Every structure is written in structure tokens, then in C-alpha cells.
């Protein structure tokens with residue numbers, strides 16, 4: 001199945017659950033590749049993708065060298081889960097909430113790459129997802145998240161509570177809407 005044909009599926013699911021999807025189109029190839037560029041090269045281990053949708057970022061992660069057996073994609077929407085299974089039969093697809101990631105007992109995770117609508121999530125959910133992510137990665141992990149807004153997608157009080165710092169990419173204008181990639185790390189305290 002071609003990845004191009006993900007657009008009608010995405011738009012159909014957007015009409016059904018606009019709050020959970022929170023994007024007007026799947027990520028562009030440019031944004032997906034920019035996300036993949038943030039993967040740390042000095043670490044090995046599994047890569048976790050949260051909110052994989054129709055698989056645009058999944059594809060970029062695989063093209064960047066992540067092996068299918070090392071890739072764990074979490075997705076809430078059942079139609080997207082079916083699509084991910086069909087398009088990427090060799091990766092691990094989890095029909096689970098991102099905040100339940102800890103229940104799988106993944107550890108030594110190299111990075112968590114998120115296409116979740118983080119800005120529209122309450123602080124309590126942001127904390128649950130970030131805590132589970134850093135528990136799986138260890139203190140040197142990186143949580144990679146795109147956002148369309150001008151500010152950090154992680155609420156300030158959440159970043160403070162978890163001692164997070166971030167770096168921010170240039171604006172990816174070739175995305176609809178233009179987006180930026182934030183990489184969050186735990187500061188050493």
C-alpha cells in the first residue's frame with residue numbers, strides 16, 4: 001500500500017476525532033526526516049514512536065537506519081493501527097495509549113519520537129508520557145516532539161517539574177502548517 005494513499009484515511013479520521021488527531025494533514029516528508037535527524041547517533045537500542053498515525057515519521061525513521069525490529073509504534077486510532085500493520089509488517093505496532101507505554105517494560109530505549117498532539121494535552125497527561133519515556137530511556141534519553149506553535153509544546157510547569165531542557169530546530173516551511181522540532185533532555189541536577 002502506498003504511503004500517499006494515507007491522506008484520505010487521515011482526513012476521514014480527522015473528521016471523526018479532530019481533538020485526538022489535531023493536525024490538518026499527515027506530516028510532510030521534510031518534517032519526518034527532520035525528526036529522524038534528531039536521533040542520537042551515540043546510543044543504540046529500540047526507538048519508540050508515539051502517535052504514529054499513517055506512518056510518515058515511521059517511514060523516515062526506518063529510512064534513517066532504525067531496524068524494523070527496533071521500532072515500536074504506539075497509536076490509539078484503530079484504523080491507523082491497521083494501516084501501520086499493513087505498511088510496516090516488521091515493526092512492533094502497539095494499539096495502546098502513549099501514556100501506557102511503561103506497561104510494556106521497554107528499557108534501554110534510544111529515543112522517543114512523538115507525533116502526539118502534545119499542545120492540546122493536559123499537563124497531567126504530558127507528565128505521564130514524559131515520565132514513562134525517560135524511565136524507558138534512562139537519564140540521557142531524548143524526547144523528540146514536533147509542534148506548529150511558536151512556543152515549546154511542553155507546558156512550562158511540566159518542563160520545570162521534570163527538569164527538562166530543549167533544543168529547537170529551524171522552522172520546516174515545507175510542512176502544512178510549518179512546524180518545528182523540539183528535543184527534550186533531562187538537565188543534570
Ligand SMILES: C[S@@+](CC[C@H](N)C(=O)[O-])C[C@H]1O[C@@H](n2cnc3c(N)ncnc32)[C@H](O)[C@@H]1O
Pocket residue numbers: 020021022023025026027050051052053054055056057074075076077080096097098099114115116117
Ligand atoms: C498529529 S497526528 C500525527 C500523525 C503522524 N505521526 C504524522 O506526523 O503524520 C497525532 C496522532 O496521535 C494519535 N494519538 C493521539 N493521542 C494519542 C495517545 N494518547 N496515544 C497514542 N496515540 C495518540 C492520533 O490518533 C494521531 O494519529
